[in-house]
Amino acid sequence: MGDWRRSLAAAIRTPEELWRVLDLPWADLPAAQASAKLFPVLVPRGFAALMRPGDLSDPLLRQVVPLIQEGEESPGFTPDPLAEGDCSPVPGLLHKYAGRALLVTTGACAVHCRYCFRRHFPYEAVSRSGRWWTEAVGHLENSPGIEEVLLSGGDPLTLPDGVLESLCADLESIPHLRRLRIHSRLPIVLPERIDGGFLAFLSRRRLPMVLVVHANHPRELSPEVVTACCRLKAAGVTLLNQSVLLRGINDSADVLVELSKALFEAGVLPYYLHALDRVQGVHHFQRSSSESAAMMAAMAARLPGYLVPKWVREEPGAPGKTVLPW
Ligand code: SF4
Known part of the structure; x- marks a missing residue:
């Protein structure tokens, strides 16, 4: 297996692991666990290493962290918006x-x-x-x-x-x-x-x-x-x-x-x-x-x-x- 495949296999795949690696506030974990059921977490460890630990507002982390809003309905937002x-x-x-x-x-x-x-x-x-x-x-x-x-x-x-x-x-x-x-x-x-x-x-x-x-x-x-x-x-x-x-x-x-x-x-x-x-x-x-x-x-x-x-x-x-x- 090449190095990149090993890196991919070792990627972060659960909210709990993301929280542990980035030392995030545990009180926010349950919401992430709920939203991860809608679309699983997947973050390469090298990408996670560019994020600021402990900071849920970090712009790289926000691209990959499940938030409770993902389960909310919003008018005009549909499963296949591009048909x-x-x-x-x-x-x-x-x-x-x-x-x-x-x-x-x-x-x-x-x-x-x-x-x-x-x-x-x-x-x-x-x-x-x-x-x-x-x-x-x-x-x-x-x-x-x-x-x-x-x-x-x-x-x-x-x-x-x-x-x-x-x-x-x-x-x-x-x-x-x-x-x-x-x-x-x-x-x-x-x-x-x-x-x-x-x-x-x-x-x-x-x-x-x-x-x-x-x-x-x-x-x-x-x-x-x-x-x-x-x-x-x-x-x-x-x-x-x-x-x-x-x-x-x-x-x-x-x-x-x-x-x-x-x-x-x-x-x-x-x-x-x-x-x-x-x-x-x-x-x-x-x-x-x-x-x-x-x-x-x-x-x-x-x-x-x-x-x-x-x-x-x-x-x-x-x-x-x-x-x-x-
Ligand atoms: S934008 Fe969608 S398809 Fe592209 S890498 Fe991210 S999850 Fe995959």
Whole structure:
């Protein structure tokens, strides 16, 4: 087992362990235990090591700690806010936008983000044994308008290199595909995943690779994360970042400006700042549109244009992400 798989196997998986590792107030544990039944806790120990012990308001901890609000109903917050079930021509393949299709490669992640828009996704309905992608690849072969395939999940980098190799080799045999894109949080929360085996996998790719990482706060850019990003960049990967605007985590221009600068120094360009998807159980992360617009304007006033992410919302049925005004 490689080092990253050992790290993943050793991740924190219960509220009790999170409380013990971070020395959190025991009075708050029962609420976390109740909410963890809705979406289990999963936190790599290296990521937990970046959090401030004893501080439930720490912005990294708030991304992973179950809160009692997750069990509350809130108008407009639903299990499938993006209606992804309506745009799946074959199991595991989502075709929402012209020219691009998304493969749900796995239900596994290295971290469970409490705001996840797929926290209710029916992963169990998507078969994942053997060459499960055969039907999806067949659909892509017969869809000459699709030129880019996104590997998503879950998190595709939780798959072993051998599975990624077989999947990508099959995709690269489709002549009309021009790019492959991976969406992954592992370079941020489990940077040891970017090891020699993965770099060798990248070196064998016929198609240009884009890797969209997912950092929400500048403190996530540890020296290990920066090293992982630099290795990816040196391997010829185009690196982009997407964040979600989250109340109590990164909802300030100061934090977002620092995040953009830290990303650039790691070789990553800010790509999207997502408005929160209205998935059931995450309403407490929401900021109002007017507050968010003011933050965007304040950030843009302090950064060169190439470090200002697009502020976007995903709307069901829209032909692409909707760029929001500010
Ligand atoms: S890594 Fe991505 S898919 Fe997994 S829980 Fe976090 S946001 Fe959701």
